[in-house]
Structures are given as C-alpha cells and as structure tokens.
Amino acid sequence: MGVQGEARYRQVAADLREAITTGRYGSGGRLPAEGDLAQHYGVSRGTVRQALAVLRADGMVTSRRGTRRVVLGAARTQSFAELLSFTRWARSIGEEPGGRTVAVEPVPGDPGECAQLGLAPGSSVYRVLRLRTLSRVPVMIERTVYPERIGALVQGFPIDAVSHTEPLEELGVLFTDADHTIDQWPADAEDARLLGCPPGTSLLRERRRTTDPTGVPVEWSQDRYLPGTVAFTVHNSVATTALSRRRG
Amino acid sequence: MGVQGEARYRQVAADLREAITTGRYGSGGRLPAEGDLAQHYGVSRGTVRQALAVLRADGMVTSRRGTRRVVLGAARTQSFAELLSFTRWARSIGEEPGGRTVAVEPVPGDPGECAQLGLAPGSSVYRVLRLRTLSRVPVMIERTVYPERIGALVQGFPIDAVSHTEPLEELGVLFTDADHTIDQWPADAEDARLLGCPPGTSLLRERRRTTDPTGVPVEWSQDRYLPGTVAFTVHNSVATTALSRRRG
DNA sequence: GTGCCTGAGTTGGCTGTACAACTTGGTCCA
DNA sequence: TGGACCAAGTTGTACAGCCAACTCAGGCAC
Numbered sequence: 001m002g003v004q005g006e007a008r009y010r011q012v013a014a015d016l017r018e019a020i021t022t023g024r025y026g027s028g029g030r031l032p033a034e035g036d037l038a039q040h041y042g043v044s045r046g047t048v049r050q051a052l053a054v055l056r057a058d059g060m061v062t063s064r065r066g067t068r069r070v071v072l073g074a075a076r077t078q079s080f081a082e083l084l085s086f087t088r089w090a091r092s093i094g095e096e097p098g099g100r101t102v103a104v105e106p107v108p109g110d111p112g113e114c115a116q117l118g119l120a121p122g123s124s125v126y127r128v129l130r131l132r133t134l135s136r137v138p139v140m141i142e143r144t145v146y147p148e149r150i151g152a153l154v155q156g157f158p159i160d161a162v163s164h165t166e167p168l169e170e171l172g173v174l175f176t177d178a179d180h181t182i183d184q185w186p187a188d189a190e191d192a193r194l195l196g197c198p199p200g201t202s203l204l205r206e207r208r209r210t211t212d213p214t215g216v217p218v219e220w221s222q223d224r225y226l227p228g229t230v231a232f233t234v235h236n237s238v239a240t241t242a243l244s245r246r247r248g
Numbered sequence: 249m250g251v252q253g254e255a256r257y258r259q260v261a262a263d264l265r266e267a268i269t270t271g272r273y274g275s276g277g278r279l280p281a282e283g284d285l286a287q288h289y290g291v292s293r294g295t296v297r298q299a300l301a302v303l304r305a306d307g308m309v310t311s312r313r314g315t316r317r318v319v320l321g322a323a324r325t326q327s328f329a330e331l332l333s334f335t336r337w338a339r340s341i342g343e344e345p346g347g348r349t350v351a352v353e354p355v356p357g358d359p360g361e362c363a364q365l366g367l368a369p370g371s372s373v374y375r376v377l378r379l380r381t382l383s384r385v386p387v388m389i390e391r392t393v394y395p396e397r398i399g400a401l402v403q404g405f406p407i408d409a410v411s412h413t414e415p416l417e418e419l420g421v422l423f424t425d426a427d428h429t430i431d432q433w434p435a436d437a438e439d440a441r442l443l444g445c446p447p448g449t450s451l452l453r454e455r456r457r458t459t460d461p462t463g464v465p466v467e468w469s470q471d472r473y474l475p476g477t478v479a480f481t482v483h484n485s486v487a488t489t490a491l492s493r494r495r496g
Numbered sequence: 497g498t499g500c501c502t503g504a505g506t507t508g509g510c511t512g513t514a515c516a517a518c519t520t521g522g523t524c525c526a
Numbered sequence: 527t528g529g530a531c532c533a534a535g536t537t538g539t540a541c542a543g544c545c546a547a548c549t550c551a552g553g554c555a556c
Contacts, residue, residue: 049537183480202432314507
C-alpha cells in the first residue's frame, strides 16, 4: 500500500488521499469512522487520527465532533518543496522550467537584508539576480539574498543552472520553514528590461524568508511575476490557519 | 493560566504562545523538553505534544527528532475568523472598518457561480456588491455570491451594515473551511468608479470559496484591493503546507 | 590536533484505554 | 403535527507506556 520505511500514518494518509483523488470516496460523501479505518488498515485509532490530521490540513476533509468526516475534494495544495522551488513547482505542473543568472555579487548587506537574515548590520551577503522562464518564456525575476556561508556555494553554480535549491540541498543546506508575503509591486527598469514589459507594470510580488530547522535564515528572496502567469492559493480552516492579511 | 472549560492542550498552547510573544523564550532559543513541560503543566506528554503542534502550525517553533525545539518567533498568522471577515481583520489591526452595500440582486447564477457553490446550473443565487473602507477610505470592492438560502438573509441587512459575516453567524450559518486564490486583476469601470482609481489599474484580487462543516458552499467571493492597501502572508513548513502556486 | 565512537538526551511514532462532548435519527408524548 | 427526549454512533481530549531514530557533546584513540 505504501512505501516501506515510511511512517505508518503517512502510508495511511497517502492511501486515503488517493482514494479521495480517484473518487473512491466521493466529494461531499462521508469517510468511514476512525475505528473502522483503524481496523481496515490494521493500526490503532491514534495512527488513523494522525493520518486524518494530514488530510484535514490539506483541506481534503472536514472534521467535527459527533459526526463522521466529510470529504471536501482533492487537495489543491502542494508540497513544501514545490512551493519553495520554482523549478520543482514548474516540473510538478508539467512545464519546462528555466533559469539564467544575471548577477551574483558579494556585498555588505543593507540593514533590511541583514535583519531578515538575522545577521549583524553590514555583514557580507550575496545578492543573486535571476531570470526564470516557463517553456523559455520569461515569467519571473528572482532577487535572492544569501548569508555568506551559502552565497559562497551559489557563486560556484553555472550561470544557466535551472535550480539553485536542489544543489544546495545536496550540499547539506536544509530548508524547513518559510514565511511568504504576497502583494503587488511596479516593475523597475531592470524588471522591465528582463521581463520585456513596460516599466511601471504592476507585478505580483512574493517575498520569502526561509529558515533551517535551527531557526537560522538561509535565504531572503523577492520574486516578481508577470501578471497572469501565476496565482497563489491557500486553504485554511477553523482547525488550522497559516494565512494572514496585512496592511500593505 | 487559561480559560476554564477550554481544552487543556489549548490552555498550554496559549500559555506557551504568550511566553514566546512576550520574550520569555527568546527567538532562536530552545524550548524545554516535552517531558519537562508536561511536568510543569501537570499534564501528560501527549497533551504537551498537541499544544506544540498548534505552535508549529503557526510557525512559532520548529521541531526535529533528536533535539529540543527551536523558537522561531511570534506568530504573524491570524485566526480563521480574521481572515474570513474584512470587518474582524480591520478591527484586529486597530483600523475602523466600513461597508456600503451597492447592490443586492437575486438572479439565476451563471455556470461558473453555480459550479463554485455546488448548485445545479441556473439555480437562483444572490449577487452582492459592496464597497469596503478603512478609516472611511475606500480600499476594496467585494463581490459575493450566496446560495439562495443565505442570500435571502443578506438581502435583509441594512445597506450600511459594516459586517455581513457576523450577523450570518448569529443566524446560525457556519463558516469552517475556505480556499483562497490570490492574483491580480485590472480594475473594470465599476471598480474604478467606486475605488476612485483609473480603469485598468492593477488590483490585488482574492477569490474565496467558503464551506460549512458538511462541505456545503456558503459563499463565493471575489475581493479586489487597491494597490498598497493589503498584503497576504503565509507560513509553511515541511510539516504542514497550506499554500500553493498555480498557473495564472 | 583530528576524527571516530559512544552514550545521554530528546523527539517521532504507535498502541491501548477511558471518558467527554456532540450529532443524528428515531421514538414518544402532548 | 410538532416538539421534547433518548440512545446509538462518532470524534475530541487525555493518560500511560514503549521503542525507534536522531542530535550532540564529550571522551578516546590515533
């Protein structure tokens, strides 16, 4: 049923997810009771509940005391990796990702950058500017700031490397948590030139701060998308909320 | 320590949250071991783990096998209610929310609307158009479609009602799950007139489909914000992901 | 000094049990 | 007919225990 060596509750969650996605449990229908699922999978009720918590976080099922769970439908959310990495995201939707590094420069970080990376003001950082494409069409400008330790690695990557995240992970850099802020921002001269749009065009902007499991920031990135190329989706519920709205 | 009558693990979570927010556990520092927390609060380790799962979902702490949890910082996420309701959100950030209903019309829903609300094509729905303000300044146009049952209630609300969500909840309408899609969209003539911006101005658009605990859609809304008035933030981690990126 | 190894400490995963809180459908009664 | 009530079913909360997997610092060998 599931991959061997993976946690039992993840196997159960994966099986239930597939059952919902393929329509075995129709949208709007009810899931079997936890006890029945436990018996069916040969695990304890606690393990089933762990599996169901995963599906609930993905917005695939509801849960309420006193009545069986309701199937909401197939998940529209992606894995953490697909959200973090433009490359992985593009592949997951069947597009051909591309990237061209426009500039990599080691510089003393400005106050804002150092604050985001948790460094002392004036610490040296690496600024990386990249143009990202889908099927060779430019869609996004990526401005990432790395702390020195990681930037030094990025500097060695080939100029036409499709992904930076993947080789960094292979070098042992861990990405585990990210904060995203989404708003819009007018294209500056550089954006306009690289994306081929008029200066001042309103771009969809995603700013992202990523940390490793010890809470140390590993990147601070600002991505600007051409209008109409991407949208962001979020699921939230009374049970779990990861989204918020802020004054712009 | 906590509110009486609320679940024990929520009380513990609330206490830990406050401890982190007020700096008793400094950002970047480590949390006590689960066992120690359990002893301190006089609960089992399982209950402590439940409390910590809440904080982890909020992005306040990390967790990794083998080592104590790391404090990431105060949460920036809001409650489900503050995200769902413009009124509650505005109040939570200390702004004065306002609303003016421009139009309420019972109509046969178009195919897209009916699909979003899970109704048969051509079912009657209510279209509601509202102008939302912060401190009397227009910031957002809200176009909401309700199924007939709920729209009939909304039709009775006063034209200058600040909130629609709150009275609906008092009438027993439950909002528990929502899917949000965020992108940008040019202002049409109506948007421009109401918001006082040139037609074609790029607006930050949030589309939202909200369901009740039985999975039945209760509203399908499209909100368009003036540039620079709001931003959306999301936290996600390898543990829990609620956000995704889509082709526009 | 350098690197390996071990062991204590810590979280992840799973089981089993018990009771509380709530929903739902049916029954009974006025 | 309508409403109150009840009982079965279901999920939420909490406890206790056990082992596995992993981190990390300190000791030890080279």
